[in-house]
Amino acid sequence: MRFPKLAFIFMFVGCLVVYLTYVKRHYDDSKPLVSDQLPQYRMDTHKHLTSAHVASEHFQYGIMFDAGSTGTRIHVFKFQMEPNEAPRLAHETFKAIKPGLSAYADDPEKFDGYINVADVLQSKEGLLTLLKVAKETVPETLWSSSPLMLRATAGLRLLPGEKATILLDKVREVFSESLFFYRPDSVSIMDGTDEGALHGTETPTVGMLDLGGGSTQITFALQDEKTIQTSPIDYVTSFQMFNITHALYSHSYLGLGLMSARLAVLGGIEGQPLPGPQELISPCLASDYSGQWEHAEVLYTVKGQKAGEPIYESCLRKVEKMIYKRVRKTEEVKDMDFYAFSYYYDRAVDLGLIDEITGGTVRVRDYIEGAKKVCNNMSPGGIKETPFLCLDLTYISVLLQELDFPPDKELKVCYS
Structure with missing residues (x-):
C-alpha cells in the first residue's frame, strides 16, 4: 500500500462498520444459522481439510464501496482472525474509478450500459471492474461469507427527487448477482455522522478532514470532557469495540464541499438554474474571464468582475460572508495531528506544495499564501485551465481557520 500507516487510520471505522455489522455477529450468535447469516467462524480445523482451506479459516474479508460525488472507490479489507483475540486488519486493497454514480442520475439505462460486462472489459471502468478487484483479492471459497457494502456520500444526497433511490436500486441489482454476502440494506446513503466516521481515527491523537x-x-477521537459537554448532541457519537468505549466527534457539513461552496460564493443557489440569460459575476475570477460551469446538473454562465481592487481581498470578503457562522470552532483540533484528503490534496498538488504520488505536509498558512499569490497574479488569458483556483484556495484557507486551525497548523495531506 502507498500509505500503510495512513491506510490503517483512514480505514479504521470502515473496518469497524464491517466488523460490527457482520464479523462480530457471527462470533456472538449462538443460535442455529439461517440462510442469510454468515457461516460460523471456527478455529477447530480438522486434519482432513486442505492446507489452503485451513489457511483461509484464519482470515475474513470485508468489501466497502465508497461512492463519492466525483468517483467510486473500493476497499477490500483482509482481517486476520485468531482465537480469543480481536480481528486485526492484515491488508487493504484499493481502487478508484471516475465519474461518480451521480453522473448517471438522468439516464439509469446508461448506467446499466456502463456496467455491462462487454463495456467493462473494453473500458475497464464501472462497478463490475471494482467487483472484479474484489474477486481477485478474496479467495473464491470465502465469497459467500465476505460482506459487500456501498455507502454513498453527498454527491447523491444532493440529487433531486427519486434519482438517488433509482441509482442505488441499480447498484443493488448488480450486487445481488455478485456472489458475495449481500443484503439490500448494505447499499445506502450515509448521514453526516457516518460520512465523517468513514474517515475515522485509530488513536485519540489523530483527526481527519475530508x-x-x-x-x-x-472527525476526531475526543479527549476533552468539555468538548463532549459543549458540542451539539448530533456531533458526538460513541461506540464500543473490544469492550472499550470510544467517543468520536464527527460532523458532515452538507453544502460546504468545494463545488457547493464555489457555487455559493459565485452567488448561485444549489439546484436552481438562473432565470433567462443571467450570469454569475464574481470578483474571485479574472476580470476578463467568461465561461460555463456545470454543478449538480445545472449549467451556469460565470464571468469575472471588472478590474478594481485586488482580487484576493475582494474574494476573501465574499468567502467570509458565505461561510460566516456555518461551521463550529473546536479548540481541541489545535493539539492533535490531522490528515486531510480529497480537494485538500488536489489543491495542494495544484500549488506544488506536495508530491502527487506520496503526498506531504502542508501548513494552513501555505493555503493562505497560495490563495494570495494565485488571486493577485491571474493574468488575462492565462487562467483558462484553472479559472476557479483563486476561489477554491481562498475558500479552503478560510474554512480551515473557521474550524479553528491556526495558520501554523500542519496537516498531513494525502490522496484518498
Whole structure:
C-alpha cells in the first residue's frame, strides 16, 4: 500500500462498520444459522481439510464501496482472525474509478450500459471492474461469507427527487448477482455522522478532514470532557469495540464541499438554474474571464468582475460572508495531528506544495499564501485551465481557520 500507516487510520471505522455489522455477529450468535447469516467462524480445523482451506479459516474479508460525488472507490479489507483475540486488519486493497454514480442520475439505462460486462472489459471502468478487484483479492471459497457494502456520500444526497433511490436500486441489482454476502440494506446513503466516521481515527491523537464536492467532514477521537459537554448532541457519537468505549466527534457539513461552496460564493443557489440569460459575476475570477460551469446538473454562465481592487481581498470578503457562522470552532483540533484528503490534496498538488504520488505536509498558512499569490497574479488569458483556483484556495484557507486551525497548523495531506 502507498500509505500503510495512513491506510490503517483512514480505514479504521470502515473496518469497524464491517466488523460490527457482520464479523462480530457471527462470533456472538449462538443460535442455529439461517440462510442469510454468515457461516460460523471456527478455529477447530480438522486434519482432513486442505492446507489452503485451513489457511483461509484464519482470515475474513470485508468489501466497502465508497461512492463519492466525483468517483467510486473500493476497499477490500483482509482481517486476520485468531482465537480469543480481536480481528486485526492484515491488508487493504484499493481502487478508484471516475465519474461518480451521480453522473448517471438522468439516464439509469446508461448506467446499466456502463456496467455491462462487454463495456467493462473494453473500458475497464464501472462497478463490475471494482467487483472484479474484489474477486481477485478474496479467495473464491470465502465469497459467500465476505460482506459487500456501498455507502454513498453527498454527491447523491444532493440529487433531486427519486434519482438517488433509482441509482442505488441499480447498484443493488448488480450486487445481488455478485456472489458475495449481500443484503439490500448494505447499499445506502450515509448521514453526516457516518460520512465523517468513514474517515475515522485509530488513536485519540489523530483527526481527519475530508473536503468533497458537496460536503466537508471533520472527525476526531475526543479527549476533552468539555468538548463532549459543549458540542451539539448530533456531533458526538460513541461506540464500543473490544469492550472499550470510544467517543468520536464527527460532523458532515452538507453544502460546504468545494463545488457547493464555489457555487455559493459565485452567488448561485444549489439546484436552481438562473432565470433567462443571467450570469454569475464574481470578483474571485479574472476580470476578463467568461465561461460555463456545470454543478449538480445545472449549467451556469460565470464571468469575472471588472478590474478594481485586488482580487484576493475582494474574494476573501465574499468567502467570509458565505461561510460566516456555518461551521463550529473546536479548540481541541489545535493539539492533535490531522490528515486531510480529497480537494485538500488536489489543491495542494495544484500549488506544488506536495508530491502527487506520496503526498506531504502542508501548513494552513501555505493555503493562505497560495490563495494570495494565485488571486493577485491571474493574468488575462492565462487562467483558462484553472479559472476557479483563486476561489477554491481562498475558500479552503478560510474554512480551515473557521474550524479553528491556526495558520501554523500542519496537516498531513494525502490522496484518498
